[in-house]
Amino acid sequence: MSEGLLKRYGDYLPLTADTPMLSMGEGDTPLVESRRLGKQFGIGRLFFKLEGCNPSGSFKDRGMVVAVAKAMEAGHTTILCASTGNTSASAAAYGAAAGLETVVLVPAGQIAEGKLSQAVAYGARVIKIDGNFDAALNVARELADSYNISLVNSVNPHRIEGQKTAAFEIIETLGDAPDNLFIPVGNAGNITAYWKGFKEAESDERASRLPQMMGFQAEGSAPIVKGHPIADPQTIASAIRIGNPASWSSALVARDESGGSIDTVSDDEILEAYKLLARMEGIFCEPASAASVAGVIKCSRGGMDFSSSTIVCIITGNGLKDPSVALALASHPLEESSADAQIVAGIVGAQLKQ
Ligand code: F0G
Numbered sequence: 001m002s003e004g005l006l007k008r009y010g011d012y013l014p015l016t017a018d019t020p021m022l023s024m025g026e027g028d029t030p031l032v033e034s035r036r037l038g039k040q041f042g043i044g045r046l047f048f049k050l051e052g053c054n055p056s057g058s059f060k061d062r063g064m065v066v067a068v069a070k071a072m073e074a075g076h077t078t079i080l081c082a083s084t085g086n087t088s089a090s091a092a093a094y095g096a097a098a099g100l101e102t103v104v105l106v107p108a109g110q111i112a113e114g115k116l117s118q119a120v121a122y123g124a125r126v127i128k129i130d131g132n133f134d135a136a137l138n139v140a141r142e143l144a145d146s147y148n149i150s151l152v153n154s155v156n157p158h159r160i161e162g163q164k165t166a167a168f169e170i171i172e173t174l175g176d177a178p179d180n181l182f183i184p185v186g187n188a189g190n191i192t193a194y195w196k197g198f199k200e201a202e203s204d205e206r207a208s209r210l211p212q213m214m215g216f217q218a219e220g221s222a223p224i225v226k227g228h229p230i231a232d233p234q235t236i237a238s239a240i241r242i243g244n245p246a247s248w249s250s251a252l253v254a255r256d257e258s259g260g261s262i263d264t265v266s267d268d269e270i271l272e273a274y275k276l277l278a279r280m281e282g283i284f285c286e287p288a289s290a291a292s293v294a295g296v297i298k299c300s301r302g303g304m305d306f307s308s309s310t311i312v313c314i315i316t317g318n319g320l321k322d323p324s325v326a327l328a329l330a331s332h333p334l335e336e337s338s339a340d341a342q343i344v345a346g347i348v349g350a351q352l353k354q
Pocket of ligand 1: 058060082083084085086087154184185186187190191240286288289
């Protein structure tokens with residue numbers, strides 16, 4: 001039985017004797033070594049941390065288990081979040097497991113169908129906000145200030161505490177921190193959490209070094225890179241369509257203390273990485289997750305020498321979250337046949353004769 005993060009990393013989390021040991025088997029996700037992409041782009045060792053293997057299909061479950069356990073401990077009966085989709089799916093899942101009411105605010109028409117269907121299936125109240133994610137988060141913060149509910153967005157410090165455990169797992173698997181960590185950046189909670197985790201592990205000598213943090217925003221939603229909020233953020237990677245990240249300043253700290261960078265990748269670069277990951281590695285992620293790999297490819301093409309580097313890319317969410325993008329990018333049209341082996345053989349053609 002998977003023990004979950006509260007048991008496994010309780011010593012590093014803000015637990016008390018009264019914190020319920022909630023678990024849905026989150027964490028302990030695979031760190032898979034690249035078979036082809038690493039070689040193609042001249043990288044010493046390239047790994048993918050498959051956070052889509054968490055119970056609700058994204059990295060959000062790591063922070064959510066801590067935030068929801070603390071909400072239960074505080075005696076709250078309702079949790080609330082704003083979300084581009086994954087936080088709402090995770091909150092709804094853990095809210096259901098904990099027997100709490102879950103209310104989620106999502107930007108109308110801007111979240112992927114898989115994520116919306118999760119929140120609905122888990123029984124959350126879903127309120128579509130006429131505005132973008134940033135507007136929905138403002139509403140959520142205002143409600144949390146006025147009512148006796150737990151806000152479970154990453155502005156809740158318990159979320160960051162839970163999410164930092166992914167850095168611990170990477171160190172345990174590799175034996176030390178990698179040279180570089182490539183990660184998508186939206187509301188900037190995750191890059192903040194990883195940096196906290198790596199620093200804590202280094203300061204109590206579980207790691208001998210710190211990685212450079214390499215964050216990537218989508219070009220049309222890159223407030224941190226541009227240096228100002230974006231009023232109308234755009235990108236195919238709807239999970240990171242965010243114009244005014246809540247953890248902006250701590251993302252800058254992670255970048256600067258680690259000697260890393262936060263840069264942009266275009267939607268075309270994101271989709272190229274998304275296709276390469278699926279077709280060369282067998283890893284199906286959602287578009288936002290591919291921003292980490294798009295970042296590696298961009299740096300490598302730009303002349304950075306990674307030939308003796310160990311690199312980890314965070315694959316933040318499962319591809320099934322956003323199936324419409326996969327279908328739109330199909331490399332051949334879907335074909336049809338009657339139920340007749342001869343006819344199917346004729347359609348498949350040369351590949352059957354090898
Ligand atoms: N990747 C995925 C799949 C995400 O869902 C998110 C954020 C990120 C990357 C970026 O992480 O916000 O910590 O910088 N999704 C949030 C949500 C905003 O509401 O689900 P971040």
